[in-house]
Amino acid sequence: MPPTERREGSLDGGVAQTQVHSEQESTNMKFAIKAWCKSGRARVGLLQLKSSSSLGQGGPPAKEIEIETPALLLTTRKGLPAFISPDHLSFLPSPDSRLLQFSPMHFMEGPNSKTITNIGGVHRLLGLQGYGFVAVPRDSILFLPESYSSNKNGASFETPCGRFLVKPLEYMKMITSMKPDLWVSLADEVPASVTAKRNKTSVDRTITWLDDCISLKPRDGALFGSIVGGCSVEERQRCAQEVAKRNVSGYYIDGFGLGDSIDERSTFLHAVTDSLPKEKPRQVCGLGLPEEVLQGIAAGIDLFDSTYIYHLTLEGFALIFPLNGKCKHDVSDPQLCATAGDYTKINLKATVYRKDASRIVEGCKCYTCQNHTKAYINHLLNVHEMLAQILLEIHNTHHYLSFFRLIREAIAEGKFEEFKQKLIESRREHLLAATLSAFELVTPVR
Template identity: 30%
Template sequence: MKYVIDSLSKCSPRSGHFQKNDSILHLPMLLQYTKCAIVPYLSKEVFNYVTTDAQGYSICLDTTINMVDALSAYRKGIASFSGIGSDGISFLTIKNPTVVNKTADHGDTKDTMSIYARSGRKIISANQYMDLVSSHHPDVFHSLCDGETNATSSKRRIMKSMDRSKAFLEICLQRYRQSESLKSGSLFVAAIEGGYNLRHREEYIKEILVHNSDIHGYFLDGLHSNGFTATSLTIDNIKEIVKKCNELLPADKFKVMFGPYNPVVMLQLIQLGVDVFDSSYCYIATKNRCALTFSFDMESSSNGRDFDMDLKDPKYKEDFSAVLSGCNCLTCQKHTRAYIHHLINTKELLASILLMIHNSHHFIEFFKTIRQSIASGNFQELIDFVKAQFDRRCLLDENIQKIVELDEVTKKGKKTVSSDELSLS
């Protein structure tokens, strides 16, 4: 397992690739978000209908920690155990980007971290974490870290996050250096903490750069609390932090950001030099019964196309067209908007399966276009093209919200008049 950064820029779109066996996965790269090391709603056989190309997979520890006994006995790693295969790249991360962080009571110790699995809270030390890494044997993993900070975190909380994460990093690196199997088969990524404080971020980076020779990439963490709220982040919220981190970090190491960022923010982060993302936005869209339909083909007009499509809406009840005209995914080729609307209303699991097929396919094609636009030098045009569609969606949402609020005020006014008239009579 190795990686190459082709363009050694710090705060601009970059190209490169990961290589595992005979497979090459190009940067910027999309990791397929998984639960229990499986793409949600899609078996390996069904996912083959989405794509047969080698993929990267984000493995969330909170969904696989209960597998540790089986993985230890199996001894071939999480990729083989889950059916990802020898060509796919597995990236182990401790937090599930689709679940809002739970504020844990870490007690008096700075040596442990809480992981919330389905079976309940599990408290692990850095050494226990490295034992879990060894049993999972991922292709890439990041250091244990306390990234439970966001824009509203206090200075005290940020300092605690930094102190604990630095202590975890020291232990994780020591264990990594001592493990021949991990050193030969896994890439080590260091988490970068510091909340929204530029000075703290700078101090943190300067302290961990002494270990740069053993670090292959950097994970920019602690900027949001995961879950649906992360989809509303704008580049204005995080631009200065990301830019500062990338200016200070080595250009020859890949940069990772996890979370359900919307497509426009992803493009803007790539413009700042971020290389690897996950597809949790697709899962959240699927959970909300939405199909992603924004255009990234700059040679065609996007006028009249919705950025995304809420198939719960009754207007699709008798709409027998494909979810997205021109899309060659299984969902769009074989099924209609009306059929998926029906499945949603009857609470059939097939609705989620068909939406996840389409949304995953759409994002995979989106990232192919991103890489092509970087190579051809028109990446800024792609950002402007997609952002224009997103802005129209946001404006439409604002107008709808105003209409709803006005309608509610009108109804309340009518109710008040009726009540007064009743009392006078």
């Protein structure tokens, strides 16, 4: 089917029938590049979203959201960060924190598509009309792709409630009912260990499912085409070139964080971005660590997820890595290295913080650092009080959003490569010091 055509398709379950018309890029999303790195692909952009979720529903008028890129999308559970309630979202930097990423699979055990349609979509369901929602098939925590159970009919996902096979038609019912501002086409993701034949099949299926999603596309919401290809440069290039031929608003680079090597990742990222038009935004899944984020930005990626923050918060860790490359923690303290952190993060469950009346990061402007001490959060963690995770997620999100802000400033000032090298070298030195100190604690004196 030519990418500029749409066929009529009926989405039952309370979802309105689509009409045949020429495919046009969504008018609800605009993207413009504001600055480029002097040498390389890193860029600063402006993503503008105008939510139409309230139109025709008797709600407030649509609001325009402007997000500078490279940007962090907040990973959510059913539309909200795991530990931050709607009334606490105002504690996060705005507008940087106004892009929320969710998986439609989160709602498979909740309200059905007809109910969400009647409510008016995910914005009205959650009462967050002033936020942008990005729908992606894969949730890197709860809904993991199961490549060996996927088939030509749909993608399989392992979930806490069992295994689900999601077909393009079923997926599009969910998208149409939820009315996200941006949404990603269904993909057949495979781990790095699959055979070349299975990897090629995943690309073929992903392209076919993209055409199915385009044919059933709702009028609202911008479509990002999924790009897969595993650990094959040729297959990733082929997939990117095929997706680039379709009329999509942006690109979603899938398949990272599934056993691939960080050393090879830069080659795959550059192979994909070289095959994509420069004027459209690119999002990636599976890059979370600071080094990985910088690696993605250097390849020309604009949007990242924040699963990394969730894992840190759940385990009681707080981000402390220096945003300016200067460490404020004493690398000569072996106790800190071995029991409480690695100079990227500190474990606030550790006994060393039981009487520590200092802030997580001195000078941090987040609500947590302005109002609470390490000792208090240590106490909350050790008595299993959920407020600990609330305070930690506020700090960790604020810290990482500040990291992205400094990256944008470095690109705009033509200093991105210097910023990247300084941070990576600083973290390498700190991690090495932590490793050596921990080794000294467990090695007998000779």
